[in-house]
Amino acid sequence: MRPADILTLTPAGLFCPPGDFHVDPVRPVARALITHGHSDHARAGHGAVLATAETLGIMGVRYGEAFAGSTQIATYGEPIALGPVRVTFVPAGHVLGSAQIIIEAGPTRIVVSGDYKRAPDPTCRAFEPVSCDVFITEATFGLPVFRHPAPGAEIAKLLQSVALFPEQAHLVGAYPLGKAQRLIALIRETGYERPIYVHGAMERLTDYYVAQSVQLGDIRLVRAEGRAALGGAIVICPPGALQDLWARRFPDPVAAFASGWMRVRARARQRGVELPLVVSDHADWDDLCTTIVETGAEEVWVTHGQEDALVHWCLLNGIKARPLHMLGYGDEDATEAPPAASGQAGGLDSTPAVQVATGRVPGPGRPREGEPSP
Incomplete structure (x- = not known):
């Protein structure tokens, strides 16, 4: 046949x-x-x-x-x-x-x-x-x-940023099924034991993963905490939440985004992402x-x-x-759709250091003026 x-x-x-x-x-x-x-x-x-x-x-x-x-x-x-x-x-x-x-x-x-x-x-x-x-x-x-870096290297970038900016919550945009739970598990593999917070849209699927014996550690809902008290915390949220009123209620958060498309600089800039994480x-x-x-x-x-x-x-x-x-x-996931005319070789990021990627300086600091250099 x-x-x-x-x-x-x-x-x-x-x-x-x-x-x-x-x-x-x-x-x-x-x-x-x-x-x-x-x-x-x-x-x-x-x-x-x-x-x-x-x-x-x-x-x-x-x-x-x-x-x-x-x-x-x-x-x-x-x-x-x-x-x-x-x-x-x-x-x-x-x-x-x-x-x-x-x-x-x-x-x-x-x-x-x-x-x-x-x-x-x-x-x-x-x-x-x-x-x-x-x-x-x-x-x-x-x-x-498109050649994805080792996921551990991208998680290290996130944790380095958390250490550099301990007063700012790190909001990590990630698709609620699969990507969110994988990020949490990869973070746990580094020995990170602090609570990781999730947007309400992640709750049911994350609970399902836990019910299937996937080890994710201490997971808490954002709505159960005062957002002003989440400085230095890692918060996993749907990509769309990064530009929503929900995110603006955090005091001076660092916007991160985990996606294979974060290799494209223009895509990160369009979404206001300070810390692109190439995790696909x-x-x-x-x-x-x-x-x-x-x-x-x-x-x-x-x-x-x-x-x-x-x-x-x-x-x-x-x-x-x-x-x-x-x-x-x-x-x-709209973030997994290729950006129009921006996925060319010249638009790819070269995994810059955290301070360049975020445009921030260590400590209490504030975002620098303007965009990071290409």
């Missing part, structure tokens, strides 16, 4: 005719296989949903327990027969419960990666490369200019290319992101490839 007979593109997304199911459909369908809980991949209203227990739990937290007509748990590594097709979920390393989906029909094996990363993450199972005939990959950071839950250029090679795939389909560059790289390396031009993905 040809790959195109096993998996085809429809208005609802990728569809497997012999198995009669969609993968991460963008509209309600009869049967959906879901790679992970981000809302651009996991939507409510399907007749039946097959996903890992954690992804089903996350969907229940976000949409209510009646988010689908029925649900079925997929256990990592255990094949499930759907008609003549066999599917197996394996870890993707993206967020808690995230999975790649192996689709096998006869001798042909297709792997749908969903979103994935190869960097270490204490909050979820690590990515597992799978050999296959066709590999379907994202390309969120599919340009050679997506594979960078090197990891995208490495993963493709490790799968041994003869053919690569690129679903969303910087499709053309990755397709070109595959063709140069003798791998058949094509873009799928799928719509409706990558919209989960």
Whole structure:
């Protein structure tokens, strides 16, 4: 059976005719296989949903327990027969419960990666490369200019800033599912034991992570404390809150932002970010290319992101490839959408020192006038 007979593109997304199911459909369908809980991949209203227990739990937290007509748990590594097709979920390393989906029909094996990363993450199972005939990959950071630094180095920048400016709360913009919990866990790995505060929008998902035995330490809600008393504290909040009235109620806070797009100086300036932290839950250029090679795939389909560059790289390396031009993905977090005309090599930051990145001086100090130098 040809790959195109096993998996085809429809208005609802990728569809497997012999198995009669969609993968991460963008509209309600009869049967959906879901790679992970981000809302651009996991939507409510399907007749039946097959996903890992954690992804089903996350969907229940976000949409209510009646988010689908029925649900079925997929256990990592255990094949499930759907008609003549066999599917197996394996870890993707993206967020808690995230999975790649192996689709096998006869001798042909297709792997749908969903979103994935190869960097270490204490909050979820690590990515597992799978050999296959066709590999379907994202390309969120599919340009050679995107090479993510080690996450530990970015956490060190944050903690250095906290030490330099002990009177200012550090507001760290981070997506509420996955990124927020990963940041907290990475901070804890450094030995930081002080309470970490979270915006109310983080509460339910963070509680779910803790219920799944993810160790996050002492987590407290901002609303339970007087904001004026949070000088020197680390506060995790949704990206949009950085420019909201909510943030302005803190006395002279340091605005930080954790995203792979913080490699783009213009993006940080547009959002008023003083301390950009290049921490991404997506594979960078090197990891995208490495993963493709490790799968041994003869053919690569690129679903969303910087499709053309990755397709070109595959063709140069003798791998058949094509873009799928799928719509409706990558919209989960507005901060993870590429900035218009600003993602060029000349706009990339070179991870400046904290004092340059923040425009502040140690101690009580105030922000300097003007923008930091490019």
